[in-house]
Amino acid sequence: MPRWEPDTRERLVRAALDLFTEQGYDNTTVAEIAERAGLTKSTFFRHFPDKREVLAAGQDTLCRLLADGIAAAPSAATPLEAVAAALDAAAGAFTPGRRDLGPKVEAVIAANSELQERDALKRVGLAAAMTDALQKRGVPDPAASLAAELGVLAFKRAHARWADPANQQELGELARQSLHELQVASAALS
Amino acid sequence: MPRWEPDTRERLVRAALDLFTEQGYDNTTVAEIAERAGLTKSTFFRHFPDKREVLAAGQDTLCRLLADGIAAAPSAATPLEAVAAALDAAAGAFTPGRRDLGPKVEAVIAANSELQERDALKRVGLAAAMTDALQKRGVPDPAASLAAELGVLAFKRAHARWADPANQQELGELARQSLHELQVASAALS
Numbered sequence: 001m002p003r004w005e006p007d008t009r010e011r012l013v014r015a016a017l018d019l020f021t022e023q024g025y026d027n028t029t030v031a032e033i034a035e036r037a038g039l040t041k042s043t044f045f046r047h048f049p050d051k052r053e054v055l056a057a058g059q060d061t062l063c064r065l066l067a068d069g070i071a072a073a074p075s076a077a078t079p080l081e082a083v084a085a086a087l088d089a090a091a092g093a094f095t096p097g098r099r100d101l102g103p104k105v106e107a108v109i110a111a112n113s114e115l116q117e118r119d120a121l122k123r124v125g126l127a128a129a130m131t132d133a134l135q136k137r138g139v140p141d142p143a144a145s146l147a148a149e150l151g152v153l154a155f156k157r158a159h160a161r162w163a164d165p166a167n168q169q170e171l172g173e174l175a176r177q178s179l180h181e182l183q184v185a186s187a188a189l190s
Numbered sequence: 191m192p193r194w195e196p197d198t199r200e201r202l203v204r205a206a207l208d209l210f211t212e213q214g215y216d217n218t219t220v221a222e223i224a225e226r227a228g229l230t231k232s233t234f235f236r237h238f239p240d241k242r243e244v245l246a247a248g249q250d251t252l253c254r255l256l257a258d259g260i261a262a263a264p265s266a267a268t269p270l271e272a273v274a275a276a277l278d279a280a281a282g283a284f285t286p287g288r289r290d291l292g293p294k295v296e297a298v299i300a301a302n303s304e305l306q307e308r309d310a311l312k313r314v315g316l317a318a319a320m321t322d323a324l325q326k327r328g329v330p331d332p333a334a335s336l337a338a339e340l341g342v343l344a345f346k347r348a349h350a351r352w353a354d355p356a357n358q359q360e361l362g363e364l365a366r367q368s369l370h371e372l373q374v375a376s377a378a379l380s
Contacts, residue, residue, distance in 0.1 A: 080380040117311045124310040142347065142368075143375040149339050150379070157332065178332075185333040186376055189340070190270040 009047050009057060010098075011037040016054040017104045025051070025112040052118050055109065058093065059122050063129035065090040066151070070133035079139045079147035084179055086130060087155055091172030094162065102163030127152045150186075154178035199237050199247060200288075201227040206244040207294045215241070215302040242308050245299065248283065249312050253319035255280040256341070260323035269329045269337035274369055276320060277345055281362035284352065292353030317342045340376070344368035 015037035019028040030051050034044040048054050069089030073082040094102075109115045130148035131141075139147065158174035161167050167174070205227035209218040220241050224234040238244050259279030263272040284292075299305045320338035321331075329337065348364035351357050357364070 078380050116314075117307065120311045120314040121307045123314075124306075142343070142372050143379060145343060146340075146372055146375050147379050149343060150336075153332070153335060153339060182332050182336055183380055185336050186379075189333060189337050189376075190268050190373055 008037075008039065008043065011039065012044060012047055013054055013057050014101070016051060017101060017108060020108040020112075021104055025108060025115060052114060055105065055115050056118050056122050059125055061093060062090050063125060065093060066126060067129050067133040070130060070137065073137075075137075079134055079143055080150065080179065080183065082134060082137060082139075083130060083147050083151040083154075084176055086133070087151060087158070087175035087179065088172045090155065091158075091170065091175055094159075094171045099162070102159065103165060106160060106163045123152050123156065126155070150179065150182050154182055157181075198227075198229065198233065201229065202234060202237055203244055203247050204291070206241060207291060207298060210298040210302075211294055215298060215305060242304060245295065245305050246308050246312050249315055251283060252280050253315060255283060256316060257319045257323040260320060260327065263327075265327075269324055269333055270340065270369065270373065272324060272327060272329075273320060273337050273341040273344075274366055276323070277341060277348070277365035277369065278362045280345065281348075281360065281365055284349075284361045289352070292349065293355060296350060296353045313342050313346065316345070340369065340372050344372055347371075 012033060016028070016033045019032055019036055028051065030044050031041055033051060033054070034041045037044075048057070066086040066089065069086035070082045072089075073085040077085065109119050127145070127148045130151050131144045134144035134147055135141070154175055155178070157178040158171055161174050161178075162169070162171045169177075202223060206218070206223045209222055209226055218241060220234050221231050223241060223244070224231045227234075238247070256276040256279065259276035260272045262279075263275040267275065299309050317335070317338045320341050321334045324334035324337055325331065344365055345368070347368040348361055351364050351368075352359070352361045359367075
């Protein structure tokens with residue numbers, strides 16, 4: 001028995017990413033993804049409505065982790081400290097065993113406008129989840145929206161660095177670092 | 191001869207918005223939009239690839255106005271002052287004659303996830319245009335990305351206020367006001 005057995009969803013994500021990388025997103029069918037994963041098309045459709053959604057896998061989990069991270073931050077935490085806690089919580093889902101997915105995801109998205117669109121929508125979802133969680137802590141708008149946008153920007157920048165095979169840092173550490181850089185930059189904007 | 195003759199593109203946008211409002215986005219066909227505008231389907235397709243793109247009409251113009259506004263800002267302008275100039279320039283496209291479109295656009299987008307997606311993508315495009323223009327002024331990243339995100343957030347908030355029929359202020363004024371609120375909120379985040 002293998003020490004680590006990826007679950008069905010992850011097998012589909014890996015198969016899709018490999019095919020998108022090898023032959024392009026447009027040229028890849030759901031049937032091919034299922035076959036590569038050693039699964040049936042109907043199993044694919046139990047997990048994803050279409051091939052585009054494969055790249056947004058984990059959005060719900062990420063939203064939940066971000067929201068829970070904000071809710072669990074100490075009551076004295078500032079909005080940005082709460083966002084930092086959220087990024088730490090979300091980074092926990094990006095385990096070392098999944099690090100090889102990072103560069104593939106970045107490359108596949110960069111090569112296809114339909115996936116860039118889905119990725120943009122995902123970021124909007126993450127920002128909304130954080131805004132909502134911050135508001136529940138009593139952070140008023142626009143501070144809540146702004147802190148959430150900073151969080152999303154930090155996470156995006158951190159993920160790009162994490163996806164660089166030359167980088168050895170953990171995603172959570174990179175996210176905190178990116179958030180700090182944004183704070184410093186923010187002070188010099190006006 | 192009418193004093194103000196909307197061009198073909200604007201006729202299509204108005205017809206689409208009216209139909210989306212009356213019968214829903216999903217229930218509206220391109221043929222109906224063309225008919226309502228008193229135009230043919232092939233004229234529609236000369237202007238837009240599909241009905242979804244109608245709501246993103248003007249994105250290219252907006253991107254250009256934002257980029258030009260940033261480029262034309264005084265060389266001593268801070269990144270946020272350059273963004274404020276960009277928002278002013280972009281607001282110029284939202285003439286009083288088009289103000290009635292504001293509430294319809296907001297309502298139609300709020301009612302349909304496919305349009306929210308397109309709108310999210312539009313905002314990503316606007317942010318990219320501003321980031322690029324700021325970088326050309328020598329603003330380094332992440333300051334450029336951050337200032338651009340603040341600009342997009344300010345513009346979005348200003349548009350929502352502008353779309354409120356009870357509001358009498360100009361969009362440019364509302365955008366500057368929103369940007370100022372974001373700056374104030376930004377200082378209190380950490």
